[in-house]
Amino acid sequence: MHTPGHVVLNLALLGSVVGHESAVIAGAVLPDLPIVVLYLRERLRGTPPETIWSVCYQRRFWLAVIHGAHSVPLSLLGMGIAWLAHSPTLIYFFLSVLFHALCDLPLHVHDAHRHFFPISSYRFISPWSYWDARYHGRTVALLELLLVLLCSLYLYLVMAPRWTATPKLLVLALLGATNLWYAQNYHRSFLRR
Numbered sequence: 001m002h003t004p005g006h007v008v009l010n011l012a013l014l015g016s017v018v019g020h021e022s023a024v025i026a027g028a029v030l031p032d033l034p035i036v037v038l039y040l041r042e043r044l045r046g047t048p049p050e051t052i053w054s055v056c057y058q059r060r061f062w063l064a065v066i067h068g069a070h071s072v073p074l075s076l077l078g079m080g081i082a083w084l085a086h087s088p089t090l091i092y093f094f095l096s097v098l099f100h101a102l103c104d105l106p107l108h109v110h111d112a113h114r115h116f117f118p119i120s121s122y123r124f125i126s127p128w129s130y131w132d133a134r135y136h137g138r139t140v141a142l143l144e145l146l147l148v149l150l151c152s153l154y155l156y157l158v159m160a161p162r163w164t165a166t167p168k169l170l171v172l173a174l175l176g177a178t179n180l181w182y183a184q185n186y187h188r189s190f191l192r193r
């Protein structure tokens with residue numbers, strides 16, 4: 001899944017139950033943060049996007065960091081430490097990290113993460129991809145787009161009224177930008193070709 005989708009989905013499914021929205025948002029973003037850092041760093045150096053994914057992304061160091069951030073045992077370890085530290089905020093942060101990892105698990109083919117890093121190198125090679133048209137990417141991406149739209153409506157209509165400290169207009173702008181990005185990305189990736 002794309003990072004904004006993780007945020008919207010985790011907020012709607014997890015945040016609606018446990019609250020702690022800031023922790024849920026941070027946990028939804030964290031696993032993809034190394035990818036963002038790698039991408040921006042290489043773009044600033046003038047590396048073409050194809051080279052970033054096919055060469056830089058595949059380097060041992062970056063794969064270890066990215067797989068570590070998507071690791072089921074590491075997020076469970078984080079939850080355990082947070083529990084010992086009596087920190088509900090950190091527990092829900094790591095729960096959101098785990099939820100992100102579990103949502104990615106069925107939607108990656110050759111780019112699957114090592115889900116049990118560093119205990120095992122096992123990777124579930126899914127038949128479905130959220131971006132690759134050779135592996136039902138067109139259908140999966142459409143389903144992700146619709147899911148994000150549904151969750152966005154739920155966030156705006158049901159959850160946002162409870163967030164009294166956050167201006168409703170800001171929520172509307174962020175959700176609007178997210179859905180617009182999804183529509184543009186779908187058009188660019190699957191309809192224009």
Ligand SMILES: [Zn+2]
Binds near residue numbers: 031100104
């Ligand atoms: Zn991810």
